Amino acid sequence: xxxxxxxxxxxxxxxxxxxxxxxxxxxxxxxxxxxxxxxxxxxxxxxxxxxxxxxxxxxxxxxxxxxxxxxxxxxxxxxxxxxxxxxxxxxxxxxxxxxxxxxxxxxxxxxxxxxxxxxxxxxxxxxxxxxxxxxxxxxxxxxxxxxxxxxxxxxxxxxxxxxxxxxxxxxxxxxxxxxxxxxxxxxxxxxxxxxxxxxxxxxxxxxxxxxxxxxxxxxxxxxxxxxxxxxxxxxxxxxxxxxxxxxxxxxxxxxxxxxxxxxxxxxxxxxxxxxxxxxxxxxxxxxxxxxxxxxxxxxxxxxxxxxxxxxxxxxxxxxxxxxxxxxxxxxxxxxxxxxxxxxxx
Amino acid sequence: xxxxxxxxxxxxxxxxxxxxxxxxxxxxxxxxxxxxxxxxxxxxxxxxxxxxxxxxxxxxxxxxxxxxxxxxxxxxxxxxxxxxxxxxxxxxxxxxxxxxxxxxxxxxxxxxxxxxxxxxxxxxxxxxxxxxxxxxxxxxxxxxxxxxxxxxxxxxxxxxxxxxxxxxxxxxxxxxxxxxxxxxxxxxxxxxxxxxxxxxxxxxxxxxxxxxxxxxxxxxxxxxxxxxxxxxxxxxxxxxxxxxxxxxxxxxxxxxxxxxxxxxxxxxxxxxxxxxxxxxxxxxxxxxxxxxxxxxxxxxxxxxxxxxxxxxxxxxxxxxxxxxxxxxxxxxxxxxxxxxxxxxxxxxxxxxxxxxxx
Numbered sequence: 001x002x003x004x005x006x007x008x009x010x011x012x013x014x015x016x017x018x019x020x021x022x023x024x025x026x027x028x029x030x031x032x033x034x035x036x037x038x039x040x041x042x043x044x045x046x047x048x049x050x051x052x053x054x055x056x057x058x059x060x061x062x063x064x065x066x067x068x069x070x071x072x073x074x075x076x077x078x079x080x081x082x083x084x085x086x087x088x089x090x091x092x093x094x095x096x097x098x099x100x101x102x103x104x105x106x107x108x109x110x111x112x113x114x115x116x117x118x119x120x121x122x123x124x125x126x127x128x129x130x131x132x133x134x135x136x137x138x139x140x141x142x143x144x145x146x147x148x149x150x151x152x153x154x155x156x157x158x159x160x161x162x163x164x165x166x167x168x169x170x171x172x173x174x175x176x177x178x179x180x181x182x183x184x185x186x187x188x189x190x191x192x193x194x195x196x197x198x199x200x201x202x203x204x205x206x207x208x209x210x211x212x213x214x215x216x217x218x219x220x221x222x223x224x225x226x227x228x229x230x231x232x233x234x235x236x237x238x239x240x241x242x243x244x245x246x247x248x249x250x251x252x253x254x255x256x257x258x259x260x261x262x263x264x265x266x267x268x269x270x271x272x273x274x275x276x277x278x279x280x281x282x283x284x285x286x287x288x289x290x291x292x293x294x295x296x297x298x299x300x301x302x303x304x305x306x307x308x309x310x311x312x313x314x315x316x317x318x319x320x321x322x323x324x325x326x327x328x329x330x331x332x333x334x335x336x337x338x339x340x341x342x343x344x345x
Numbered sequence: 346x347x348x349x350x351x352x353x354x355x356x357x358x359x360x361x362x363x364x365x366x367x368x369x370x371x372x373x374x375x376x377x378x379x380x381x382x383x384x385x386x387x388x389x390x391x392x393x394x395x396x397x398x399x400x401x402x403x404x405x406x407x408x409x410x411x412x413x414x415x416x417x418x419x420x421x422x423x424x425x426x427x428x429x430x431x432x433x434x435x436x437x438x439x440x441x442x443x444x445x446x447x448x449x450x451x452x453x454x455x456x457x458x459x460x461x462x463x464x465x466x467x468x469x470x471x472x473x474x475x476x477x478x479x480x481x482x483x484x485x486x487x488x489x490x491x492x493x494x495x496x497x498x499x500x501x502x503x504x505x506x507x508x509x510x511x512x513x514x515x516x517x518x519x520x521x522x523x524x525x526x527x528x529x530x531x532x533x534x535x536x537x538x539x540x541x542x543x544x545x546x547x548x549x550x551x552x553x554x555x556x557x558x559x560x561x562x563x564x565x566x567x568x569x570x571x572x573x574x575x576x577x578x579x580x581x582x583x584x585x586x587x588x589x590x591x592x593x594x595x596x597x598x599x600x601x602x603x604x605x606x607x608x609x610x611x612x613x614x615x616x617x618x619x620x621x622x623x624x625x626x627x628x629x630x631x632x633x634x635x636x637x638x639x640x641x642x643x644x645x646x647x648x649x650x651x652x653x654x655x656x657x658x659x660x661x662x663x664x665x666x667x668x669x670x671x672x673x674x675x676x677x678x679x680x681x682x683x684x685x686x687x688x689x690x691x692x693x694x695x696x697x698x699x700x701x702x703x
Contacts, residue, residue, distance in 0.1 A: 239432035
């Protein structure tokens with residue numbers, strides 16, 4: 001702050017600090033805080049309260065009848081008092097029904113059903129597999145773009161990589177749906193070639209296996225894996241590759257000992273991005289499975305919010321996913337021996 | 346380690362339409378320290394990369410130890426290359442760097458680390474194996490690169506201006522060190538440089554290249570005393586260049602009419618009377634006063650103190666003539682107009698041709 005003020009003057013330095021704080025507040029603290037708060041409380045179910053209120057109103061109606069047929073003023077007064085008391089009780093309960101009290105605790109997290117927990121674990125595993133497959137697919141691409149082609153070819157390749165991203169993500173996923181559908185492009189071609197009998201439902205049910213989601217996800221998130229890798233690979237001094245070759249190393253060893261170690265920060269960033277995106281992706285599994293493959297956890301979160309109307313459970317689910325993803329980032333960083341500084345680069 | 350000879354047989358290298366190296370024959374003896382000297386862009390690095398196998402010649406053959414290298418990649422040749430920027434592996438330790446070539450050859454870890462330590466000792470870096478290249482000084486990194494290249498026991502070591510990144514003092518020290526290492530290991534060194542000082546100080550023989558052609562191959566002494574072409578004459582060392590026309594030629598002695606008057610010198614080319622010619626005289630071969638075959642009267646225009654010597658700049662009819670003389674008290678009061686002289690053997694006469702500095 002002091003050095004900022006020296007460099008830019010007090011007013012500007014104050015503005016910088018204020019904007020940074022606002023940024024942190026609006027983009028990180030408030031949404032995250034709201035979600036964590038939402039996840040940490042719940043309201044008791046309203047059924048019992050409504051029943052008690054109904055019962056009170058019954059009692060009040062009965063007392064009213066008794067009161068109307070009673071002649072003794074002393075007994076009338078006693079009944080009036082009883083009615084007023086029950087009325088007050090009912091009013092209090094009604095207020096409670098309208099605005100039930102919050103209870104804070106971790107119940108939203110522990111209340112997850114066995115099936116949902118299974119889907120949660122499976123989603124993490126699927127996301128890991130997508131990440132791994134994307135890494136395998138993208139490393140050669142990144143290598144070719146960054147190191148194995150001249151500057152002109154690299155530009156063409158980069159543009160070719162970016163062009164699909166000019167199309168909306170949903171459309172891209174639907175395109176894959178059309179390719180993998182029962183009567184989609186692949187089945188259609190195979191049927192036309194005579195390998196499959198589509199008229200008797202002899203198609204390959206791609207969409208019923210999780211790999212359909214994998215394919216669409218890899219296609220959707222390829223760029224997030226490729227670009228961090230290209231960025232780090234581009235900084236590799238090509239002389240090192242030549243030196244290794246000159247010293248007798250074969251292609252595999254050059255990749256293993258020279259190129260991959262150098263690309264580590266890029267690989268870590270690419271894996272983190274792809275994992276986060278695929279673990280949290282809603283549209284890709286929703287579209288690709290059409291309810292025929294298994295659900296992904298993100299779909300459960302969506303249902304908690306918009307179908308069960310239980311925002312507290314939904315938030316708890318979302319927070320659980322966030323915690324696991326954060327843990328994944330930390331593990332990746334430790335595994336690849338990269339610090340925040342390398343990733344920021 | 347045994348050195349091998351390297352022969353280039355009519356090697357030509359073209360990239361598309363441009364010819365980087367014109368047809369070249371070169372014979373480098375086994376175990377010699379051979380330099381290829383030339384300005385940047387003359388094709389010397391291309392030639393080196395051809396020998397190491399990164400570039401296949403468009404025409405001609407590269408033979409190492411008599412064996413044709415056609416179709417052999419850099420990892421299959423008995424050569425090792427030291428890059429201009431050294432290209433040490435920054436993520437590996439110094440010992441791993443040196444052992445990398447052995448690792449690629451499948452030598453067991455203990456064995457190759459032992460060998461790396463020996464090589465590090467050879468280049469006076471014993472005990473530095475555990476450090477990272479970034480922790481070393483420029484000169485130490487240099488020596489790591491040498492050790493790494495020597496680890497694969499090459500018959501020919503190729504060096505691509507490896508000293509250019511060092512400061513002057515270190516560079517001079519490393520020259521002597523490189524020469525000593527070459528003597529010790531006895532293999533062929535092929536050294537690329539644009540620095541004539543390096544080439545002259547270290548090499549057994551030097552090839553001077555210009556625009557994709559080898560101009561002259563000879564020992565350092567001959568290169569300086571008896572350059573074959575105007576380019577070599579002006580690229581190596583300082584030179585007074587006097588253009589003129591040939592008056593007569595007889596028995597290898599040419600008489601040239603120059604703006605400084607007639608000069609007789611040794612003919613370095615076949616010269617016909619009336620043709621344009623260039624006379625070259627080294628500044629230190631010109632003496633103050635008379636007494637030699639060629640005399641010139643000129644006006645003292647400037648003096649530049651070099652320390653042990655002084656460069657006196659004379660002018661005659663708009664032509665410059667630099668004379669280098671040992672520094673001494675007798676230079677204090679020089680007359681403004683002086684007679685200078687140099688021997689017939691000190692003046693070399695060439696047919697007109699390209700010079701090194703424009």
